[in-house]
Amino acid sequence: MNKTTPANDLPIMATGEGIVLFHPHMPRNAKQYVCDVLDTRWIGQGPRVEQFENEFAEQFGGGCAPLAVGSGTDALHLAYLLADVKEDDEVIAPVFTCTATNIPFLYMGAKIRFADVEKDTLNIDTDHVRSLITPKTKAIVCVHYGGLPCNMDELHQMGREHGIQIIEDAAHALGATYKGKKVGEMSDFTMFSFQAIKHITTADGGMLLIKDRELLEKAKRLRWFGIDRSAKQMGIWENDIREIGYKYQMNDVAAAMGIAALEEFEETLALRKRLLQRYFDNLKGFDGVHCVGAGYTDREHAAWMMTVLVEDRARFQTYLRSHRIESGQVHYRNDRYSIFGGRQEGAFPNMDKIENNYLVLPLHTKMNEADVDYICDKIKMGW
């Protein structure tokens, strides 16, 4: 038997409660570390942020430079600025993702070219991406949907051929690997989110990993209004601001939670992976359900979400609810939103096909294998 955290010894269903879709993971040492910070002089961006950055980069960065920020959205916005995306530049981004991936581009006046998804993974369709490239394309963003890495070889190939920056929105994919490489060490920029329900949470927070270490100083200035904070602290700052930054920093209270989460990350990830695999094994060969992203051997799934494709989704969801199992769509195609210009009929055939079929099932560290078995048993009884 694999080791489980004490909270998971009892299946949720045995406690008489329902199974919620998400639940924050609170590391054993989080409270202590947060209290320690509250007793010090530094509660804003201080030594804990630096420690968290270093430890995070050690685990996931493979030589990339880390920058801790206030949210994953902050990290994406900074990545786009550092990639030098400007007004009227074109960027290629997935049509199916959290709106946070795409909203920063609207602030910047960049032109978003949405790419379709692959039906089996809901990741960006690299053939469609290729067809969208023009001389004005500045960057391609990909999202590792649910935690399964995209076809990175293809994307990097396009990046090299056309001089396009590759940015990974890895909000779902902390701990994932692609052909033996860690998500975090492969691309020009990789962003992680520590929002409440992600693998690691700092309540809110994010991290940007930057391949070109020379960009780090600029990144740090942009994180803090454009001011060279360390020069300022040393009293050698010349009192000028030459680039427009903003306030994107992480604070030490949040970083303390992050440090506690890193200590037990291997364990958290292992549990999530076991739960996901249990779903895949249980539902294998069952006709009514297609498990998104199952069966890949050249990449390791970070097991953030368990998504299925089903017929008659509304009825399926009602049926699950009647058994006290929560489910949801979580993300929606972004072209449904007016801010992105509204629905582009026929432009995304795969998205059109799955749009009424995908559904996310519970996966979080309060669950154990018996909970997954319960859910799968109910599913296999039909709806």
Ligand SMILES: *Cc1c(COP(=O)(O)O)cnc(C)c1O
């Ligand atoms: C959570 C998430 C984000 C945003 O992260 P925040 O920390 O909430 O700003 C961005 N992209 C994806 C795909 C996400 O799931």
